[in-house]
Structure formats: structure tokens, C-alpha cells
Amino acid sequence: MTAVEVEARREAAPAEHDDTAGGRASRPRGKRRLGPGKAIPFGYLIGPLLLLGVWSWGSAAGWIDPRVLTAPWTVAATAWDLWESGRLGPDLLVSTRRFAVGLAFGVAAGLALAVVSGLSRWGEAIVDGPVQLKRSIPNLALLPLLLLWFGIDERMKIITIALGVLIPIYLHTHNGLRSIDGRYAELAETLRLKPAAFIGRVVLPGALPGFFLGLRFAVTASWLSLVVVEQVNATSGIGYMMLLAGTYGQTDVIIVGLVLYGLLGLGSDAVVRLAQRRVLSWRRTLED
Amino acid sequence: MSLTRGAPRADAARAGAVVLTDVVKRYGRGPGAVTALDGVSLDVAPGSFTCLLGASGCGKSTLLSLVAGLDGLTSGSIDDVERPVAMMFQESALFPWLTVAGNVELALRVKGVGRAERRRRAAELLDTVRLSGFADKRPHELSGGMRQRVALARALAQDASVLLMDEPFGALDAMTRDLLHDELERIWRERGLTVLFVTHNVREAVRLGDRVVLLSSRPGRVLHEYDVDLERPRRIDSTPVANLAAEITDALREEVSRHAG
Numbered sequence: 130m131t132a133v134e135v136e137a138r139r140e141a142a143p144a145e146h147d148d149t150a151g152g153r154a155s156r157p158r159g160k161r162r163l164g165p166g167k168a169i170p171f172g173y174l175i176g177p178l179l180l181l182g183v184w185s186w187g188s189a190a191g192w193i194d195p196r197v198l199t200a201p202w203t204v205a206a207t208a209w210d211l212w213e214s215g216r217l218g219p220d221l222l223v224s225t226r227r228f229a230v231g232l233a234f235g236v237a238a239g240l241a242l243a244v245v246s247g248l249s250r251w252g253e254a255i256v257d258g259p260v261q262l263k264r265s266i267p268n269l270a271l272l273p274l275l276l277l278w279f280g281i282d283e284r285m286k287i288i289t290i291a292l293g294v295l296i297p298i299y300l301h302t303h304n305g306l307r308s309i310d311g312r313y314a315e316l317a318e319t320l321r322l323k324p325a326a327f328i329g330r331v332v333l334p335g336a337l338p339g340f341f342l343g344l345r346f347a348v349t350a351s352w353l354s355l356v357v358v359e360q361v362n363a364t365s366g367i368g369y370m371m372l373l374a375g376t377y378g379q380t381d382v383i384i385v386g387l388v389l390y391g392l393l394g395l396g397s398d399a400v401v402r403l404a405q406r407r408v409l410s411w412r413r414t415l416e417d
Numbered sequence: 418m419s420l421t422r423g424a425p426r427a428d429a430a431r432a433g434a435v436v437l438t439d440v441v442k443r444y445g446r447g448p449g450a451v452t453a454l455d456g457v458s459l460d461v462a463p464g465s466f467t468c469l470l471g472a473s474g475c476g477k478s479t480l481l482s483l484v485a486g487l488d489g490l491t492s493g494s495i496d497d498v499e500r501p502v503a504m505m506f507q508e509s510a511l512f513p514w515l516t517v518a519g520n521v522e523l524a525l526r527v528k529g530v531g532r533a534e535r536r537r538r539a540a541e542l543l544d545t546v547r548l549s550g551f552a553d554k555r556p557h558e559l560s561g562g563m564r565q566r567v568a569l570a571r572a573l574a575q576d577a578s579v580l581l582m583d584e585p586f587g588a589l590d591a592m593t594r595d596l597l598h599d600e601l602e603r604i605w606r607e608r609g610l611t612v613l614f615v616t617h618n619v620r621e622a623v624r625l626g627d628r629v630v631l632l633s634s635r636p637g638r639v640l641h642e643y644d645v646d647l648e649r650p651r652r653i654d655s656t657p658v659a660n661l662a663a664e665i666t667d668a669l670r671e672e673v674s675r676h677a678g
Contacts, residue, residue, distance in 0.1 A: 326526070
């Protein structure tokens with residue numbers, strides 16, 4: 130803004146000035162603001178830590194039977210033993226790899242379908258129905274068929290995970306894409322943007338808020354599908370480790386697996402949220 | 418009835434002209450059809466500044482979309498328009514995910530201008546609208562007046578001879594608007610642009626236009642044309658501007674009350 134314009138704007142809005150002596154930044158104390166207010170540093174950790182606190186307290190006070198739910202420190206010790214003996218590392222690696230590869234394929238497919246269906250009426254007519262149909266069929270119900278088609282190897286696991294990931298990515302990206310302000314399309318038309326530039330510069334950035342919401346669901350969906358495929362038919366992975374522990378009644382190992390799934394899910398969600406905040410810095414919402 | 422859609426004529430002398438002949442625009446069919454424009458004829462000379470004035474719903478914005486080629490006309494013809502034209506809207510005029518420079522550069526990118534050249538030209542244009550130093554800001558970090566300056570810079574980047582403006586300063590406070598009038602007038606004269614400027618603010622129309630065209634409401638027709646023979650640069654609060662504005666306001670009020678009653 131030019132100095133003149135700053136002056137001009139001040140003159141135009143004198144009411145903003147003769148507030149309290151503190152100026153416009155300070156508000157009267159005790160007055161509630163609408164909206165959630167300032168972000169709490171590491172606030173996303175408070176809930177899980179509280180849960181951990183209740184669990185520890187319950188175990189220490191003897192309210193929780195260790196045969197039902199192992200104490201946190203026993204779980205930590207078991208996890209350390211498993212890691213030391215070299216049983217946990219490879220299983221963790223295999224599970225993470227399945228998660229990542231399935232997520233990558235699912236995101237790519239979901240994104241492509243969303244763009245096709247979002248930008249063309251014919252695309253929508255062909256793509257949307259089958260995706261909605263898949264949405265109403267749980268992955269668990271598809272598993273017997275997928276087993277028959279693709280066998281029990283990695284391919285079937287990746288496909289199952291990708292199918293679970295594809296749905297939320299498609300739904301939210303498609304929705305985000307369709308809610309782009311129509312005037313942006315008009316503007317793109319007056320600029321004579323070519324279709325590729327229109328998709329790259331207008332459609333995809335405009336659909337990003339929806340895409341990220343979908344991605345958060347997709348990350349969770351990927352872990353969920355992973356649990357399913359690893360418990361139904363696998364010879365490696367965290368799910369397999371838990372299945373084995375179940376047969377031998379090792380509650381602590383099962384809890385280690387559950388905690389690992391939880392931590393991995395929470396961690397990957399945090400990564401997505403961080404990326405989201407970085408990439409969507411152009412938005413001003415209640416989040417900030 | 419000819420439905421020619423503005424193939425540019427060979428003679429370069431007419432570059433920047435816009436000629437509308439009996440333009441009719443109807444939305445829908447049958448008894449539910451709405452006639453937005455009903456036989457609008459207008460001859461806009463190259464390098465002139467024409468303000469389209471009318472109450473809301475008189476089809477001013479429709480007229481601009483037709484000239485821009487965003488929408489097709491029902492009958493009549495629009496000739497001599499060298500497309501693409503540059504266009505500037507009141508709101509949502511910038512892509513919020515692009516920086517200020519990115520928004521300006523987008524218009525250049527379309528024309529295949531190289532990266533280094535884009536940066537240079539964008540900086541130059543931002544300098545023209547007095548926004549140098551804001552290249553890397555996002556639209557939400559700017560005031561309303563600054564956002565419209567960026568939109569103007571982007572419109573200029575298209576390097577078109579015709580600039581269509583759809584109530585570009587409608588959402589701004591009076592002082593900011595006043596400053597932007599000066600800027601727009603300066604840029605229009607420096608570049609010899611043809612400007613079609615839609616507004617419902619009578620004083621703004623008289624402040625800026627060589628000619629003020631008053632449109633009737635539902636359906637839109639040309640009611641009156643006023644030539645504004647006032648010396649430039651004008652002030653929006655000068656007596657001659659106020660007098661002519663009062664005269665036009667009376668005609669506009671008569672038109673509005675005729676419809677309200």
C-alpha cells in the first residue's frame with residue numbers, strides 16, 4: 130500500500146482509533162472471542178497423553194487386571210524385548226511398506242478419478258456410480274473375492290489397501306473440486322487458459338482443501354485395511370504378530386501391536402496436518 | 418439476422434473498437450424466458466472510456482460477458498472486438514493460492530512468455546499499479562484496494578486493447594476508490610486502452626467516462642447517452658461532475674421508480 134493510501138484508509142475509518150488507549154490489538158480483558166482462539170502448542174498430544182495417564186493410573190492402583198489390559202510399562206518392556214530379539218523390526222518394516230505403497234496407489238487412483246468425474250459430465254456419469262457402489266461395500270466383505278482373484282501374496286494386500294484409500298480421496302477431492310467458486314472458472318476463461326493450465330493452476334489448487342481432508346481419512350483407511358489384510362492372511366507384519374500372540378494368550382504383545390498401530394496412525398495424521406498447514410497457507414480459516 | 422461473433426476486421430485503425438448492433442440476450446425459453454438485453458446498440462470508439470450505468474438487474478454485467486465472449490447472444494451482432502479482451506471483476510478477482518506476482522504472471526504464461534521475461538514484466542506491471550515490493554504476498558495479506566490493483570495489473574498483462582471492468586471498485590471505501598480512479602485514468606491515457614466500465618455509481622461514471630450510457634431495467638435498453646465534455650483530470654467532488662451526476666441521477670430515479678411502482 131502506498132503511504133497515501135494508508136493515510137486515506139485511516140481517515141476513512143476513524144472509528145477504529147478512538148477505542149481504548151491500547152489501540153486495536155488489545156481487547157478488553159475477560160471478553161470472549163468467537164472462534165476457537167489461539168492454537169495450543171502440541172495440543173494434539175494432550176488427548177492421547179491424558180488417555181495414557183488414566184491407563185497408567187488404573188494399572189498402578191490395581192483397578193485394571195493385567196490379564197485384561199497389561200500395564201503401560203509392561204507393554205513398553207515387551208516392545209523393547211521384541212525389538213531386541215529382532216522380531217519387531219522386520220514386521221514393522223513390512224507393515225509400513227504395505228501402508229505406504231497402498232496409500233500411494235490409492236491416492237493416485239482416487240485423484241485421477243476425481244478430476245475425470247469432476248470436470249466432465251460423461252466422466253461423472255461413468256465413474257461416480259461405481260465408486261459410490263464400492264463405498265457401500267466394506268473391504269472386509271470384498272476380501273474373499275480379492276483372495277480368489279489375486280491370491281494371498283503382496284499384490285492382493287496392496288490392492289485391498291488402495292481400494293480403501295481411493296474412496297475418501299475421491300469423495301473429498303471431487304467435492305472440493307465442485308465447490309470451487311464459479312467465478313474462478315470464468316476468470317480462467319477470460320485469461321484463455323488452456324485445459325492443462327486450468328487443471329494445474331486452478332482446479333487442483335482449488336480442490337486442495339478437499340483433497341487434504343480426504344487424505345486424512347485415507348491415511349486412517351490405509352492403516353485399517355492393513356490390519357484387516359494382515360490378520361486374515363499373512364505370514365509377516367504387525368497384524369500377523371498380534372494374531373500369533375492371540376493364540377498363545379500374550380496380551381502384552383497384542384497391546385504392543387495395538388499401540389504401534391495407534392502411534393503410526395497418529396504420526397501419519399500429524400504429518401498430513403503439517404503438510405496441509407504448509408500448503409494451504411493461502412487460506413484464512415478458524416484453524417489459524 | 419446475423420450472428421457474427423466479432424471476427425476482427427482487417428483495418429488496424431479500428432483496433433480497440435467495440436460495435437454492438439441490436440444485441441438481444443434471452444435466458445430460457447417459452448413463457449418463462451427472461452429478456453436481459455433487448456436491442457442494445459452501441460458504438461465504442463477505440464481509446465475511449467465508456468461507462469455503462471443502470472440499476473441492478475439491468476443487464477450491465479450480461480453485456481460485458483457478451484463482449485468478452487463468455488456467453489452467446491440470442492440475436493444481433495458484436496463486431497470489431499479483438500479477443501481475448503482483458504476483464505476485471507469486483508470480487509474473487511485473484512486466485513488466492515497464487516502470490517501477487519503469480520497472479521499477474523498467469524496472464525503472461527498463457528501467452529507463452531518465458532520465465533525470466535515473465536518475472537520482469539510482472540515486476541514492471543506491479544510498479545505501474547504502485548505495488549512494487551508486494552510480489553511475494555498472498556491476496557489475503559492485502560487490503561481490498563491493493564487486491565484490485567493486482568487485478569488491474571493482471572488485466573494489463575493480457576496486453577489487450579479492450580479492458581472490460583465489472584464494478585471493479587464497488588466494494589472499496591470512498592477514499593481508496595478515489596485514488597484508484599486517478600490510477601486508472603492515468604493508465605488508460607498512457608496505454609490508449611478502450612475501457613467499458615460497468616457501475617451503478619453515477620458520480621464514478623461521470624468522474625471517469627468520456628461517455629455515460631444509461632441502461633433501462635428488465636429488459637435492458639439504452640435509455641440515454643451522455644457525452645462528458647469535462648476537462649481531465651477530474652475530481653469526483655467538483656461542481657461540474659456533481660451537476661451532471663445530479664442530472665443523470667434524476668433520469669435514473671425516474672427509471673427505477675417506474676419499475677418499482
